[in-house]
Amino acid sequence: MTTEALPGTGPELSYEQARDELISIVQRLETGGTSLEESLALWERGEELAAICQTWLDGARQRLAAASGDNAENDTSDAT
Numbered sequence: 348m349t350t351e352a353l354p355g356t357g358p359e360l361s362y363e364q365a366r367d368e369l370i371s372i373v374q375r376l377e378t379g380g381t382s383l384e385e386s387l388a389l390w391e392r393g394e395e396l397a398a399i400c401q402t403w404l405d406g407a408r409q410r411l412a413a414a415s416g417d418n419a420e421n422d423t424s425d426a427t
Contacts, residue, residue, distance in 0.1 A: 360396075362403035369396040 360368075372393045376386060411417075 360399055362400055365396045365399040365403070369393055369400065372396070 372389050375381065376389055376393075381389065
């Protein structure tokens with residue numbers, strides 16, 4: 348994964364920043380005491396943060412697969 352900002356995410360967030368903010372949002376939603384409108388806004392932000400985290404994780408998986416030489420084409424050629 349590059350260090351460029353992810354499309355549509357506004358300022359660049361690292362995986363850790365997105366994860367920490369997501370944890371905070373989940374805690375606020377679990378605690379309650381927010382209005383419906385605020386809860387919806389928190390939920391929407393949480394979805395954005397979860398997508399950012401997933402993008403980072405997908406990139407990490409791809410980098411690991413490339414580094415280890417893991418390739419789907421190699422797996423199918425060994426099956427015969």
